[in-house]
Amino acid sequence: MKKLKVMTIFGTRPEAIKMAPLVKKLQETEDIESILCVTAQHREMLDMVLDLFELKPQHDLNIMQHGQTISDITTKVLKGLETVLQKEKPDIVLVHGDTTTTFIGALAAFYQQIPVGHVEAGLRSGNIYSPYPEEMNRKLTGNLATLHFAPTEGNYHNLIREGIEDKVIFITGNTVIDALLQVVKEDYFFENPLLNKIDYNSKRVIVMTCHRRENWGEPMENIFKAVVEIKRKHKDVEIVFPVHLNPNIQKLSRDIMGEEEGIHLIEPLDYEPFANLLNKAHLILTDSGGIQEEAPALGKPIVVLRTETERPEAVEAGTVKVVGVEKSKIIHEVDKLLEDQAYYLQMKNALNPYGDGRACERIIHALKFYFGFNEEKPKVFKA
Ligand code: UD1
Ligand code: UDP
Numbered sequence: 001m002k003k004l005k006v007m008t009i010f011g012t013r014p015e016a017i018k019m020a021p022l023v024k025k026l027q028e029t030e031d032i033e034s035i036l037c038v039t040a041q042h043r044e045m046l047d048m049v050l051d052l053f054e055l056k057p058q059h060d061l062n063i064m065q066h067g068q069t070i071s072d073i074t075t076k077v078l079k080g081l082e083t084v085l086q087k088e089k090p091d092i093v094l095v096h097g098d099t100t101t102t103f104i105g106a107l108a109a110f111y112q113q114i115p116v117g118h119v120e121a122g123l124r125s126g127n128i129y130s131p132y133p134e135e136m137n138r139k140l141t142g143n144l145a146t147l148h149f150a151p152t153e154g155n156y157h158n159l160i161r162e163g164i165e166d167k168v169i170f171i172t173g174n175t176v177i178d179a180l181l182q183v184v185k186e187d188y189f190f191e192n193p194l195l196n197k198i199d200y201n202s203k204r205v206i207v208m209t210c211h212r213r214e215n216w217g218e219p220m221e222n223i224f225k226a227v228v229e230i231k232r233k234h235k236d237v238e239i240v241f242p243v244h245l246n247p248n249i250q251k252l253s254r255d256i257m258g259e260e261e262g263i264h265l266i267e268p269l270d271y272e273p274f275a276n277l278l279n280k281a282h283l284i285l286t287d288s289g290g291i292q293e294e295a296p297a298l299g300k301p302i303v304v305l306r307t308e309t310e311r312p313e314a315v316e317a318g319t320v321k322v323v324g325v326e327k328s329k330i331i332h333e334v335d336k337l338l339e340d341q342a343y344y345l346q347m348k349n350a351l352n353p354y355g356d357g358r359a360c361e362r363i364i365h366a367l368k369f370y371f372g373f374n375e376e377k378p379k380v381f382k383a
Helices: 013-028 044-052 070-088 100-111 134-144 153-161 175-183 193-197 218-233 247-257 271-280 290-298 313-317 327-339 341-348 359-370
Strands: 004-010 032-038 092-096 116-119 147-150 169-171 204-209 237-242 263-266 283-286 302-304 320-322
Touching: 004 013, 004 070, 004 100, 004 359, 013 032, 013 044, 013 092, 013 116, 013 175, 013 290, 013 359, 032 070, 032 359, 044 271, 070 100, 092 100, 100 116, 100 134, 116 134, 116 359, 147 153, 147 359, 153 169, 169 359, 175 271, 175 290, 175 359, 204 271, 218 237, 218 247, 218 263, 218 327, 247 263, 271 290, 283 290, 283 327, 290 302, 290 313, 290 320, 302 327, 313 320, 327 341
Parallel strands: 004 032, 004 092, 092 116, 116 147, 147 169, 204 237, 204 283, 237 263, 283 302, 302 320
Antiparallel strands: none
């Protein structure tokens, strides 16, 4: 039987983290020829992940420019992929999640009449402007896709509600757990001198990240001001914030928090040290999507700096609290977690609704099933 030619397309840090273990596994699979194409919507933050997982893309569109708009990304990726897809003619294209690379990757494949497999399918917040543009990106990608790899049962039901047929949806768990389990180690040694110097026993370390477009401007100002007040109030707390390379966020974070003792604004970390920092943290503040899946797997309470989430599983289980972007609400919730031990322990309750480290295996099994290499459907992931 002819090998199945699978082209994986991604462009940003989170897509790379969540697709890297899949690409590694595709490369090891006998019946599959794996081709990797990166758009490089992110450059440095993408390369950090490619280096860590030792991935060498066959195609690199290298499109990133500083201060790029969504339309800049859209037009460059669409045109760049046309040439690559016409040359490679894969049997299927895999895209991940909800970025502009994801949606345009799916659209470019559709224009060449190549089927699309959507990894991390079916997440929905219900509001097309929050997260923006991600909610629309994933809905549009869902419309273009032939196969849908839904991490959870809830994601599966979202797709069924939108009229997608049961037989093309596979519940696999989230590949981020596959990645996380490969890099987190209890005796991890940080090469970064600051992270290495912190005494994780006597200090309570809060790890924070913040980058979402809908938080740019006033919401982000509120968040950063809240963090300053939290640090001033709690002397045994250290805050580590690896700041996204987006120039708006770099500037605002420096303006509001740059001079504060005990708040460490650092460059984005490689995935391995970052995941291990999460593992040593007391609690996490974030507006990131992926971190909402990683923190519960590590048993860390997480305060989400957004007004809604497309990841309700850990909220229902009690490890995630969505607090919004008002200063007083953020301070109130973090104070409570720092001062009320019983409340903290209840939220810390280790629980992992998102995966068991075998999502990639299930996705490959599903691909082989769909293309007739396997007779059996993969088993459904259950939390
Ligand atoms: C993008 C995705 C968002 C995802 C996020 C993950 C879109 C529209 N947004 O948002 O869904 O959650 O990535 O981080 O697809 N930059 C660098 N180097 C890098 C990366 C970014 O300098 O390695 C700077 C550049 O100036 C770039 C800017 O950050 O123009 C913004 O990058 P962009 O991909 O447009 O948006 P993100 O906010 O990163
Ligand atoms: N991450 C990382 N280094 C950092 C900050 C985050 O490797 O300095 C990882 C994090 O563990 C998660 C992913 O990047 O897997 C999340 O990416 P991001 O917050 O940029 O995007 P989102 O998940 O919100 O789309």
